[in-house]
Amino acid sequence: MTDTATPSYTSFNGHKRIAAGNLPVNALAVKHALASDAPPPLLIFSDQTGQVVDIDMRGSDAEMLARLSAEESPLQGNASAPMDPEESGAPRGRGRPKLGVIAREVTLLPRHWDWLAAQPGGASVTLRKLVDEARRANVDRDRQRRANESAYHFMSTMAGDMAGFEEASRALFANDAAKFHQLTQAWPADVRDYVRYLAYPQPLTAMPARAP
Template identity: 50%
Template sequence: MHPLSPIYCIIFHHQRRIAAGELAEAARLAHSQLGPQAVAETQVFDAQSSRPIDIDWRGSADDVAARLQPAAATESGPAARGRPRLGVVSREVTLLPRHWEWLGEQPGGASVTLRKLIDQARQADEAQGQGARRRAQESAHRFMTAMAGDAPGFEEALRALFAGDRQRFEQFTGEWPPDVREHSRQLAAVAFAA
């Protein structure tokens, strides 16, 4: 994701969904609804991946929203020399010598070849529908664990999610608090459809 792209989230206070949308605006709404004390008891999730998002709730609703706004791109004089920043992240890759040898023989070098291989694998994964299903299962699993880990039928619902059994999933999530149940089902729907 581009660093200036908005982050969409969903915010729960205990078992109740209180806000959803672009992060800064959803946080402003939550802070306004609950006040500075109760808002600290919320759980904020990335709307797509269900990864938790930490928010500094200090100050007014406007202060919180201002801290969450993506940094604006600024013009800082003439363009810098050299290669443009493309969002490339350097990390360590461990391969056997024969892999390094093969990569070194490829046109463009190791980095270009690895990027091409990864893109091909991702496209094949998406063509088979496995990527979307796996991401939906992982997102639903994260959310359910955080919000319904001690709810009745939790483990059975997880088994049904990963088995692709929508009927059993809905049966075991049926007694959960309404907002948690509905969001869990919404996240899982993509996994069942894939």
């Protein structure tokens, strides 16, 4: 799995990898493969989730790309970070600066409230610090969990009937990389390399940008 703000994709014709990069590159590769009567399946996978991406390939290349552009624009707009009040130029009222905090109810036992009240800065500051510390402590574990899920989505689609699938799945979620590599070694090269890339991110060699 690639942990990036820019979505990327990889396309397969059967067990052969035919394209990698942004969505238009992959869509064109698959559309051209379909036009050349390439045998199915022809699938586009998200490098972030390992799941199949469905594309409306009707019409000309230009028409298809125009639809993709129209569909992607709202998503990109929603993904933009909210503007900081200081950067927006909006007038600021008197009092403490706005930090973008959201008020919600938190239910704790009395001893928890007593402990929080005794901390420097009070309960709110202490809770924010605790959450930030937990996020930092768990970032690697969360990243690996997402990678495992991405790899499993892909291998369920492409390798569900291959030898060693069940054992490889167990090794994947046990984070036993050595056993996972061993159990996937006999799989078709492009499928094997890509599922390893999703599970334990590493460079993919000889990755074509588009179908020939």
